[in-house]
Amino acid sequence: MSINRNKIILIDIELDYVLKRREEVNKYVVFMANKNTNPYGFSKKKYVASWLCLIELSNKEIASKSSVSCGLIRKWKTEDKFKEAMRMNKESIRTYV
Numbered sequence: 001m002s003i004n005r006n007k008i009i010l011i012d013i014e015l016d017y018v019l020k021r022r023e024e025v026n027k028y029v030v031f032m033a034n035k036n037t038n039p040y041g042f043s044k045k046k047y048v049a050s051w052l053c054l055i056e057l058s059n060k061e062i063a064s065k066s067s068v069s070c071g072l073i074r075k076w077k078t079e080d081k082f083k084e085a086m087r088m089n090k091e092s093i094r095t096y097v
Contacts, residue, residue, distance in 0.1 A: 026055050028096050032089070040085045049073060050085040054093065 013094035040047065047067040053073075063070045076082045 017053060025093055029055050046076060047077060051089055053086055054089055
């Protein structure tokens with residue numbers, strides 16, 4: 001079985017690009033979560049969680065970083081207003097990236 005070297009290089013380049021973009025998005029999410037503006041009327045903890053839910057963190061990690069319980073994160077994720085905030089935050093990321 002022969003492996004096409006160009007294909008491997010292309011995959012490496014694409015993977016590198018995706019990882020760099022992920023890092024940029026994560027930095028943006030953390031920056032936005034720490035801003036003092038809160039257009040949703042959430043508590044600071046809930047606002048931070050609405051941003052942190054967009055990056056690849058477990059509920060436990062999100063809870064730890066926003067100083068709430070895992071159960072509260074799960075509850076918030078079921079709320080329509082929280083889902084809407086996450087959708088708006090995602091749109092903000094799309095315009096950023």
